[in-house]
Amino acid sequence: MKIVACYSNKGGVGKTASAVNIAYGLAKAGQRVLLCDLDPQGASGFYFRVKPSKKLTDARFFTDVKRFTSAIRGSDFDNLDILPANMSFRDFDVFLSRMKNSRSRLKKALKSVDKDYDVVLLDCPPNISTLSENVFKSADAILVPVIPTTLSERTFEQLLAFFDENGLPKKKILGFFSMVQGTKKLHSETVEAMRKRYGKRLLDVAVPFSSEVEKMGVHRAPVGTFARNNAAVKGYDLLCNELLERL
Amino acid sequence: MPEILTITTGGDLRTLLRDADLGKLHLSLDEADGGSAFTLLDTFDAQVAAAELLLLLTEDGLHLLGGAAPLVQAHAEPDFLARMPAGPVTKRLSGIVSPLRTLMSVAGGTLSRQGLRVLDDNEKTHLRGTLHVLDAGKGRTVSVSDLTPLRGYDKTLRKVGSALSGRAGKGKVNTMLEASAVLRGEDPALIGKTRVVMSADEKAFKAANDIIRAQLVAARRQEDGIRADLDSEFLHEYRVALRRVRSVISLFKGVYDDKQTADLKARFGAIMARTGRLRDLDVYLIEREAYLALVPEGFRPGIGKLFDMFAAQRDVEHAKLTAYLDSKAYQKEMAKLEALFDKTKALSKGPEAKRHALDYAKALIWKRYRKVCKIARDIDDATPDAQVHELRIECKKLRYLMEFFAPLFGDAEVRKLIKALKGLQDNLGNFNDYSVQQAALQAQAEALVGGTAADTVEIASGLGALVTVLHQKQLEERARVAASFAAFDSAETQAQFRSLFKPGGEAKP
Numbered sequence: 001m002k003i004v005a006c007y008s009n010k011g012g013v014g015k016t017a018s019a020v021n022i023a024y025g026l027a028k029a030g031q032r033v034l035l036c037d038l039d040p041q042g043a044s045g046f047y048f049r050v051k052p053s054k055k056l057t058d059a060r061f062f063t064d065v066k067r068f069t070s071a072i073r074g075s076d077f078d079n080l081d082i083l084p085a086n087m088s089f090r091d092f093d094v095f096l097s098r099m100k101n102s103r104s105r106l107k108k109a110l111k112s113v114d115k116d117y118d119v120v121l122l123d124c125p126p127n128i129s130t131l132s133e134n135v136f137k138s139a140d141a142i143l144v145p146v147i148p149t150t151l152s153e154r155t156f157e158q159l160l161a162f163f164d165e166n167g168l169p170k171k172k173i174l175g176f177f178s179m180v181q182g183t184k185k186l187h188s189e190t191v192e193a194m195r196k197r198y199g200k201r202l203l204d205v206a207v208p209f210s211s212e213v214e215k216m217g218v219h220r221a222p223v224g225t226f227a228r229n230n231a232a233v234k235g236y237d238l239l240c241n242e243l244l245e246r247l
Numbered sequence: 248m249p250e251i252l253t254i255t256t257g258g259d260l261r262t263l264l265r266d267a268d269l270g271k272l273h274l275s276l277d278e279a280d281g282g283s284a285f286t287l288l289d290t291f292d293a294q295v296a297a298a299e300l301l302l303l304l305t306e307d308g309l310h311l312l313g314g315a316a317p318l319v320q321a322h323a324e325p326d327f328l329a330r331m332p333a334g335p336v337t338k339r340l341s342g343i344v345s346p347l348r349t350l351m352s353v354a355g356g357t358l359s360r361q362g363l364r365v366l367d368d369n370e371k372t373h374l375r376g377t378l379h380v381l382d383a384g385k386g387r388t389v390s391v392s393d394l395t396p397l398r399g400y401d402k403t404l405r406k407v408g409s410a411l412s413g414r415a416g417k418g419k420v421n422t423m424l425e426a427s428a429v430l431r432g433e434d435p436a437l438i439g440k441t442r443v444v445m446s447a448d449e450k451a452f453k454a455a456n457d458i459i460r461a462q463l464v465a466a467r468r469q470e471d472g473i474r475a476d477l478d479s480e481f482l483h484e485y486r487v488a489l490r491r492v493r494s495v496i497s498l499f500k501g502v503y504d505d506k507q508t509a510d511l512k513a514r515f516g517a518i519m520a521r522t523g524r525l526r527d528l529d530v531y532l533i534e535r536e537a538y539l540a541l542v543p544e545g546f547r548p549g550i551g552k553l554f555d556m557f558a559a560q561r562d563v564e565h566a567k568l569t570a571y572l573d574s575k576a577y578q579k580e581m582a583k584l585e586a587l588f589d590k591t592k593a594l595s596k597g598p599e600a601k602r603h604a605l606d607y608a609k610a611l612i613w614k615r616y617r618k619v620c621k622i623a624r625d626i627d628d629a630t631p632d633a634q635v636h637e638l639r640i641e642c643k644k645l646r647y648l649m650e651f652f653a654p655l656f657g658d659a660e661v662r663k664l665i666k667a668l669k670g671l672q673d674n675l676g677n678f679n680d681y682s683v684q685q686a687a688l689q690a691q692a693e694a695l696v697g698g699t700a701a702d703t704v705e706i707a708s709g710l711g712a713l714v715t716v717l718h719q720k721q722l723e724e725r726a727r728v729a730a731s732f733a734a735f736d737s738a739e740t741q742a743q744f745r746s747l748f749k750p751g752g753e754a755k756p
Contacts, residue, residue: 049371072399073397073398073399081399
């Protein structure tokens with residue numbers, strides 16, 4: 001079981017949409033996926049029409065295995081389950097370390113229909129906090145969506161610096177270009193410059209901007225379900241393949 | 248394994264689901280497939296449906312509906328289960344379908360399938376499954392749908408389950424057995440078994456006639472299967488039904504007058520006599536592997552040849568019996584007997600004919616029970632075999648009487664006592680079978696004289712070995728009789744017999 005965090009210290013980069021489409025893409029590729037909606041503003045659960053569970057607001061939540069597993073909801077898609085949002089993160093670090101410990105009750109209880117999840121994807125809140133630090137420690141990979149602009153480059157730089165300062169392994173960071181508009185000169189120049197500078201910290205794939213992705217809120221579904229041949233869908237599929245290779 | 252809800256109804260389930268009050272939930276149906284031909288497979292006595300399963304054969308495979316999850320495997324023609332290809336469907340059916348019974352086509356028609364989902368007000372799916380509408384023509388339609396909750400939506404499953412419970416739809420179909428009966432065009436109460444309604448104050452004469460009439464129906468239902476030689480259970484069930492008829496005639500003393508009793512005994516006896524040899528051979532052939540395993544390796548080729556002889560004899564006997572069943576004489580005799588028990592006016596009544604059934608039943612069962620106990624309590628290791636045989640026959644009579652009159656005493660109570668009796672009966676039955684088989688095999692050995700020299704010696708030595716083993720087995724069963732009876736003769740069972748059957752005591756409603 002691999003833990004993958006979808007994280008950005010900058011808002012408006014399509015983090016939640018990416019988490020939703022990547023979860024869907026991985027499941028479509030046959031991976032058993034649990035998408036955890038940890039971002040109170042993101043509501044990845046919203047895109048899967050899953051109602052937030054009231055029970056999850058309790059601080060005790062993360063220490064209570066049964067409450068955790070019974071809050072998981074099957075999405076309408078094979079291999080893809082959702083842990084809905086609205087939770088307190090006080091004990092989240094405990095939760096994450098237990099998830100990694102093969103002997104813990106949580107690890108044993110945390111299963112899809114009959115087998116372990118292959119990937120637990122965390123849709124993380126967009127700030128650097130104690131929570132994010134623990135996520136960085138526990139996750140096997142941290143997916144960071146980057147819009148190729150100067151401002152985004154700056155926040156990506158800040159994230160790497162934070163890893164350095166705190167002695168965190170930078171190789172976990174997997175940035176990817178998101179909402180790329182090939183016609184914009186700034187975008188293509190930034191992509192080129194960042195690839196030179198950050199090398200393996202960036203995935204090869206670049207997910208193009210698409211108005212279909214913006215329509216996910218209307219459809220309340222991953223973009224691949226209603227715009228199958230969209231360029232962004234192909235981008236997410238390639239991203240899933242590359243992610244699986246890197247894990 | 249997730250919980251699963253199987254909804255079985257008569258008619259079209261879609262109407263039922265549309266009318267059900269599901270609150271904020273609603274139903275969504277995918278487009279139906281084009282429809283395809285199906286064959287309903289089961290044993291003649293509906294063993295699959297009795298286990299709450301439906302086995303369908305379509306062009307694209309064998310489908311098993313009901314149970315924990317719908318199963319499918321590649322298309323295969325019906326046969327004995329052991330002869331069908333291995334797969335999830337046949338695996339699930341082993342232990343449900345008797346190895347003695349063949350699966351056969353029992354109904355057919357058109358199957359239409361469509362995806363079915365239960366959604367909430369956000370259009371989020373909570374439950375999904377497949378709706379099967381089975382149409383066997385002439386208005387014989389049933390629907391079977393499985394609904395599985397997506398993870399975390401078990402509550403919805405329970406909600407939908409309770410909203411639909413008790414809403415059987417058309418024809419009061421709630422179970423797979425009932426659904427199967429509708430498709431087969433049979434009465435669900437009669438499928439695979441006979442059931443006689445009886446009241447405490449009806450006359451013994453009526454009770455006897457009702458039982459016999461039901462058993463005659465049961466016997467005649469088996470005739471086609473015997474002719475077609477589908478499996479050996481058709482003949483077995485045929486004989487069981489006729490044996491029950493004869494038991495009523497001989498055990499319900501005084502219901503018919505002496506002359507009538509003697510006449511009926513003789514006529515049913517004559518029919519039964521035609522079937523005995525074929526049944527004996529069937530029993531040997533069923534036990535072929537078990538017999539082979541009983542004797543040392545060296546004797547097995549001889550035993551194998553012996554069974555080949557039995558198989559050849561069986562074919563001859565089967566042809567003879569079929570010819571008899573097809574004969575005008577048999578058809579006429581059966582028609583006459585059926586008419587006799589349909590009209591009943593021509594039956595000569597005996598002195599007990601007008602007694603109330605309950606009184607009469609208690610007297611018969613109590614007397615037979617006391618007789619069983621009396622014989623059994625005297626049995627020890629030194630008792631002659633003849634007395635053990637007598638005990639077996641008395642037990643059988645007691646069992647039949649209890650089964651006949653079970654509707655008067657409460658099926659569940661009687662079933663418990665029959666279960667207690669069964670342990671003893673199995674022991675006595677084995678004892679008897681081993682003894683009968685030894686005699687029959689010895690007779691076979693004598694008949695061997697005149698066969699080709701090499702084979703005769705080989706078969707005879709095999710026979711000898713087998714008889715020796717069977718004798719040993721018989722002694723083992725004999726040694727257990729006293730203990731088997733002691734197990735049956737518990738204080739609790741005694742008290743139950745007394746309270747249910749002792750004349751003068753109160754009967755349970």
